[in-house]
Amino acid sequence: xxxxxxxxxxxxxxxxxxxxxxxxxxxxxxxxxxxxxxxxxxxxxxxxxxxxxxxxxxxxxxxxxxxxxxxxxxxxxxxxxxxxxxxxxxxxxxxxxxxxxxxxxxxxxxxxxxxxxxxxxxxxxxxxxxxxxxxxxxxxxxxxxxxxxxxxxxxxxxxxxxxxxxxxxxxxxxxxxxxxxxxxxxxxxxxxxxxxxxxxxxxxxxxxxxxxxxxxxxxxxxxxxxxxxxxxxxxxxxxxxxxxxxxxxxxxxxxxxxxxxxxxxxxxxxxxxxxxxxxxxxxxxxxxxxxxxxxxxxxxxxxxxxxxxxxxxxxxxxxxxxxxxxxxxxxxxxxxxxxxxxxxxxxxxxxxxxxxxxxxxxxxxxxxxxxxxxxxxxxxxxxxxxxxxxxxxxxxxxxxxxxxxxxxxxxxxxxxxxxxxxxxxxxxxxxxxxxxxxxxxxxxxxxxxxxxxxxxxxxxxxxxxxxxxxxxxxxxxxxxxxxxxxxxxxxxxxxxxxxxxxxxxxxxxxxxxxxxxxxxxxxxxxxxxxxxxxxxxxxxxxxxxxxxxxxxxxxxxxxxxxxxxxx
Amino acid sequence: xxxxxxxxxxxxxxxxxxxxxxxxxxxxxxxxxxxxxxxxxxxxxxxxxxxxxxxxxxxxxxxxxxxxxxxxxxxxxxxxxxxxxxxxxxxxxxxxxxxxxxxxxxxxxxxxxxxxxxxxxxxxxxxxxxxxxxxxxxxxxxxxxxxxxxxxxxxxxxxxxxxxxxxxxxxxxxxxxxxxxxxxxxxxxxxxxxxxxxxxx
Numbered sequence: 045x046x047x048x049x050x051x052x053x054x055x056x057x058x059x060x061x062x063x064x065x066x067x068x069x070x071x072x073x074x075x076x077x078x079x080x081x082x083x084x085x086x087x088x089x090x091x092x093x094x095x096x097x098x099x100x101x102x103x104x105x106x107x108x109x110x111x112x113x114x115x116x117x118x119x120x121x122x123x124x125x126x127x128x129x130x131x132x133x134x135x136x137x138x139x140x141x142x143x144x145x146x147x148x149x150x151x152x153x154x155x156x157x158x159x160x161x162x163x164x165x166x167x168x169x170x171x172x173x174x175x176x177x178x179x180x181x182x183x184x185x186x187x188x189x190x191x192x193x194x195x196x197x198x199x200x201x202x203x204x205x206x207x208x209x210x211x212x213x214x215x216x217x218x219x220x221x222x223x224x225x226x227x228x229x230x231x232x233x234x235x236x237x238x239x240x241x242x243x244x245x246x247x248x249x250x251x252x253x254x255x256x257x258x259x260x261x262x263x264x265x266x267x268x269x270x271x272x273x274x275x276x277x278x279x280x281x282x283x284x285x286x287x288x289x290x291x292x293x294x295x296x297x298x299x300x301x302x303x304x305x306x307x308x309x310x311x312x313x314x315x316x317x318x319x320x321x322x323x324x325x326x327x328x329x330x331x332x333x334x335x336x337x338x339x340x341x342x343x344x345x346x347x348x349x350x351x352x353x354x355x356x357x358x359x360x361x362x363x364x365x366x367x368x369x370x371x372x373x374x375x376x377x378x379x380x381x382x383x384x385x386x387x388x389x390x391x392x393x394x395x396x397x398x399x400x401x402x403x404x405x406x407x408x409x410x411x412x413x414x415x416x417x418x419x420x421x422x423x424x425x426x427x428x429x430x431x432x433x434x435x436x437x438x439x440x441x442x443x444x445x446x447x448x449x450x451x452x453x454x455x456x457x458x459x460x461x462x463x464x465x466x467x468x469x470x471x472x473x474x475x476x477x478x479x480x481x482x483x484x485x486x487x488x489x490x491x492x493x494x495x496x497x498x499x500x501x502x503x504x505x506x507x508x509x510x511x512x513x514x515x516x517x518x519x520x521x522x523x524x525x526x527x528x529x530x531x532x533x534x535x536x537x538x539x540x541x542x543x544x545x546x547x548x549x550x551x552x553x554x555x556x557x558x559x560x561x562x563x564x565x566x567x568x569x570x571x572x573x574x575x576x577x578x579x580x581x582x583x584x585x586x587x588x589x590x591x592x593x594x595x596x597x598x599x600x601x602x603x604x605x606x607x608x609x610x611x
Numbered sequence: 612x613x614x615x616x617x618x619x620x621x622x623x624x625x626x627x628x629x630x631x632x633x634x635x636x637x638x639x640x641x642x643x644x645x646x647x648x649x650x651x652x653x654x655x656x657x658x659x660x661x662x663x664x665x666x667x668x669x670x671x672x673x674x675x676x677x678x679x680x681x682x683x684x685x686x687x688x689x690x691x692x693x694x695x696x697x698x699x700x701x702x703x704x705x706x707x708x709x710x711x712x713x714x715x716x717x718x719x720x721x722x723x724x725x726x727x728x729x730x731x732x733x734x735x736x737x738x739x740x741x742x743x744x745x746x747x748x749x750x751x752x753x754x755x756x757x758x759x760x761x762x763x764x765x766x767x768x769x770x771x772x773x774x775x776x777x778x779x780x781x782x783x784x785x786x787x788x789x790x791x792x793x794x795x796x797x798x799x800x801x802x803x804x805x806x807x808x809x810x811x812x
Contacts, residue, residue: 048787048791052792055791093621096621096625097617097621097622098617098618098621099618099622112615113618116616116619117619117623121623124627167704169705170704178632178635179627179631180631182635183626183630183631186626186630187623187626215618218626219626222629227629227630230634231638234638235638235642235645235646238638238642238645238649239646240649241649241653241666243649243650244638244642245639245650245651245652247651249703250651250661252654252661252662252663252664252669254662254669254670255662255669255671255803256676260667260702261701262654263705264651266638266639268650273630284705284747285704285705285706286706286707286746286748286749289745289746290705290747291667291747291750292666292667295653296788297788297792297793297794298788300793301792353739356721357721357739357743360722360725361736362737362739363739364740365739366743367743368708368710368712368717368721368744369708369709370743371746371747371752372754372794373750373752374793378792378794394746395746397708399709399710399711400707400708400710400711400717400744400746403711493709493710495715498711498712498714501711518711519707520710601711601713609713610713610718611715
C-alpha cells in the first residue's frame with residue numbers, strides 16, 4: 045500500500061460526498077415535478093409522450109397499481125429484448141455477422157438486462173450485433189436503472205407522506221427519470237469517454253497488420269454511448285467481453301476515475317434526496333455515513349490483500365502486489381478500488397479480473413454483494429435495500445427499550461417488519477440454495493475453471509452476483525450452459541422482484557400512516573449511535589447468513605495459499 | 612391492469628426510440644465530428660495501412676521489439692473452427708486468464724516465464740507485470756521497469772548501444788495524471804514504432 049494509492053481513495057471519497065448534495069437536490073426537483081433548466085427542451089417531449097400514451101401525469105397511483113405498472117413495463121422490455129436477441133441475424137446494423145443468440149442464453153441475457161444485473165454469459169464483441177447493443181441492451185441499461193430509481197423514490201414518498209393513499213405516478217416518474225436525469229448526464233459522459241479514447245462508430249471491425257506482420261482484427265462499435273449508461277445506471281454489462289478492463293471501454297486512469305465516480309453518483313445522491321424529501325437532510329447523511337463506514341472497511345481490506353499479493357509469486361522473487369488479471373494503467377490500487385465500488389453498488393463492471401484476485405481480495409466483492417449491495421448500492425436498489433435494513437435496525441432498537449419503533453415520524457410495525465424480513469431472507473435462499481445444488485451436479489461442477497476451493501468460489505460468486513443483480517463474475521466459470529443460464533435467470537428475477545414488491549408494500553403501508561411528532565422517547569436517527577447500530581445490524585444479519593459459505597471458499601483458499609498448496 | 616397496458620407499450624416504445632436509436636446515433640454523429648480519431652478506435656497508419664490502435668496491445672515475439680504482457684485471449688483453431696486455441700492479443704475476443712491465486716496452471720506458467728526472463732537478464736529483478744496476464748488480454752502498456760528490463764535484449768538484437776535504447780524508453784514513460792491518478796507506464800507499440808523509425812516521436 046502506498047501514500048499515492050491512499051490519495052486516490054481519499055480524493056475519490058471526497059468527490060462522492062461533494063457530488064451527493066447538488067445531484068440530490070436536482071433529483072428531488074425532478075421527482076417533485078418542478079421546472080428546471082432542462083424543462084424548455086424536454087417538456088414538449090415529455091408532454092408529447094404522455095399525450096400519446098394517454099397519461100395524466102398528475103393522477104397518482106396506489107402502491108399496488110404503481111407496482112403493476114412497473115412489472116408490466118418490465119415484461120414488455122423483456123419480450124422486446126428477447127425477440128431482438130433471437131432475430132438479430134436478420135436485422136440491420138450487423139457488420140460482424142453475429143448469429144441469433146441461442147434460446148437459453150437469450151433468456152438469461154434478457155432477464156439479466158431487464159433486472160439491471162447485466163450478468164453476461166456471452167462476450168459482447170463475439171455475440172451481439174450493433175443493433176442489439178443499441179436498441180436492446182442500451183435501452184434496458186436506461187430503463188432498468190430508471191426502474192430502480194423510481195421505486196426508491198416511491199419508497200421515500202412512503203416515508204415522507206402522511207395519511208396518503210398514493211405513492212406517485214409510475215409513468216411520469218419513469219419518463220422524467222430517463223429524460224431529465226439519465227439522458228443529459230449520459231450525453232456529456234459519452235463525449236468525455238470518446239475524448240479519452242472509447243470508440244463510437246457504426247463501422248465494421250478494423251483489420252490491422254501488426255508491426256510483426258500478423259493480422260489483428262480490432263473490434264470497435266457504438267461503445268461509448270452504451271458504456272456511459274452502463275456505468276451511470278450501475279448496470280455493468282460490457283460492450284466488450286473484458287468489460288472496463290478493455291482499453292476501449294476504459295482507456296485511461298482519468299476515464300477509470302470518472303467511471304468509478306459515476307457508479308456511486310446517483311446512489312449517493314439518492315440518500316440526500318431521501319433526506320430532503322423527509323424534511324431533514326441529516327437523515328440522508330446518517331445513511332450515507334453508515335454506507336461510508338462499510339465502504340472504507342472494504343476498500344482497506346481489498347487494497348491490503350491485493351498489495352500483499354500472492355505468496356506463490358513472492359516465493360519466485362516477484363514483488364509489487366498481485367498483477368495477475370490487472371491492467372498496468374490501473375495498477376493495484378485503482379483495480380482494488382474499482383472492485384469494491386462496483387460490488388458495493390450493484391454495477392458489476394470490472395476493470396480487473398476478480399477471478400484472479402487473491403482469495404481475500406476476491407472475498408470483499410463477494411461480501412459486498414451478499415450484504416445486499418446496500419453500500420451506496422445500485423441506483424435506487426441500494427437505497428431501498430438500505431432502508432429495509434434501517435427498518436430492522438430501528439425495530440431492534442425498539443425492542444431494547446420496549447417502545448414501538450419510529451423512523452422519520454413513521455411507526456414501524458409488524459407488517460413493515462415482515463416485508464423487510466421477506467426481502468432480506470430471499471437473497472440468501474437464492475445464492476446459497478443454487479450454489480448448494482450446483483456443487484453436487486456433475487455437469488455444473490464441470491463448468492468450473494479452477495480446481496479446489498476456488499472452483500467453489502466461482503459458483504458462489506456467480507449466484508451471489510446474479511441474485512444481487514450485480515453482474516460481475518469470477519469469469520472462469522463457463523456460464524453459458526442450460527443449467528447456469530436457467531438457474532441464474534431465476535436467481536436474478538427473484539433477487540430483483542421479490543425485493544421490490546415487499547419494498548413497495550412497505551411504501552404503501554407507510555404512506556397511509558399518520559406522522560407522529562418526535563418526542564423525548566424517539567430514538568434519534570441522525571447521530572453516530574444510529575449509524576453504529578445500523579452497521580452492526582447489517583454485519584450481524586449478513587455475517588450469520590453467509591459466513592459458513594465463505595469459510596468453504598475464499599477463507600480456506602487463503603489458508604491454502606499461505607501453506608503453499610496449489611490445485 | 613389493462614388500463615396500464617397502453618401507457619406501458621407507448622412509454623416503452625417512446626423511450627426505446629429515444630435511448631436506443633436517437634441517443635446512440637446522435638452521439639455517433641457528434642463523436643465523429645468532434646473526436647474522429649478516438650471515435651474510430653485511435654488507429655495508427657503507416658504507409659497507408661492500419662498497423663494497429665494506440666490503445667490496443669499487440670503480440671511481439673521478435674528480440675528486436677519490446678514485448679508486452681502475457682495475454683490469455685483465444686481465437687478459432689485454423690484446423691477446426693469449432694475449437695479455440697491460444698491467440699494472444701486477439702482484439703476481437705478480449706479476456707483474461709481467470710486463473711485463481713492457488714491455480715497450479717498459473718503458478719507453473721509464471722515460474723516458467725520467470726526462469727526464461729532470468730536467463731535473458733540476470734542483472735535485474737523480474738518485474739511482475741511482465742509475467743502476469745493482462746485483464747483484457749490487450750493491455751497496451753508495461754511498467755517502466757518492465758521496459759528497462761528488456762533494454763539489453765533489444766539493444767543487442769538491433770546492434771544499438773544500451774544507452775540509446777534506454778533513453779528512448781525514458782522518453783516514452785507516461786507518468787501519473789495530476790501526480791496521483793493511475794500508474795507510470797510505457798506504451799509498447801509506440802515505443803517499438805519509435806525504435807523502427809529510428810527517431811523518437
